[in-house]
């Protein structure tokens with residue numbers, strides 16, 4: 001599913017030692033991997049390399065057997081829309097659009113949408129995620145944090161990605177809701193045999209995952 005080889009990454013204008021220096025790191029299909037590390041250690045940067053939002057200056061980044069480091073930025077955008085679901089720390093929903101519109105927007109970025117699209121239906125997902133129909137026409141800014149979070153999951157799942165990437169999506173929640181977020185997400189991933197890479201500094205979530213790794217063990221720079 002994921003294979004990183006000899007990856008070195010330094011953010012622009014940072015001439016000191018590379019932030020990430022990864023000799024080899026693999027994730028297999030169907031694995032759920034929890035990557036932990038302190039603030040500023042490079043967790044979001046790693047996710048951005050996996051999703052092709054950033055490219056490494058050296059090394060190979062393969063996802064689903066395709067070399068992201070050899071793609072143009074347009075090809076990487078297309079690849080991300082078709083294969084990767086992303087759940088962000090602050091969900092990044094468009095606040096003035098309702099739940100269905102937010103999800104449909106993600107669908108519209110998938111190639112072939114409208115024709116042979118593999119997308120699911122926003123309504124089916126919202127129902128599965130327990131958001132009642134009376135909520136579907138509200139701007140997402142008017143939904144509770146828990147509801148917004150479920151819309152964000154639905155948006156990440158709608159294109160049936162093979163890989164789900166989550167960047168501290170539970171950081172704004174209390175402990176009970178953090179666990180219920182994962183209890184909701186995990187069966188959905190299993191049902192579709194998706195892989196998950198989830199980064200957080202909150203070790204109390206680690207028991208939900210099939211593999212737990214410290215960023216400092218993945219990257220030799222820490």
Ligand SMILES: Nc1ncnc2c1ncn2[C@@H]1O[C@H](COP(=O)(O)OP(=O)(O)OP(=O)(O)O)[C@@H](O)[C@H]1O
Nearest residue numbers: 011012014019038039040041042043044045046201
């Ligand atoms: N676009 C950028 N340009 C320059 N430096 C950056 C950029 N983005 C992040 N950094 C720096 O890279 C380092 C790692 O940042 P990153 O966001 O990957 O860490 P993190 O482990 O995800 O942190 P947090 O847990 O606080 O979200 C930090 O020192 C940060 O300041």
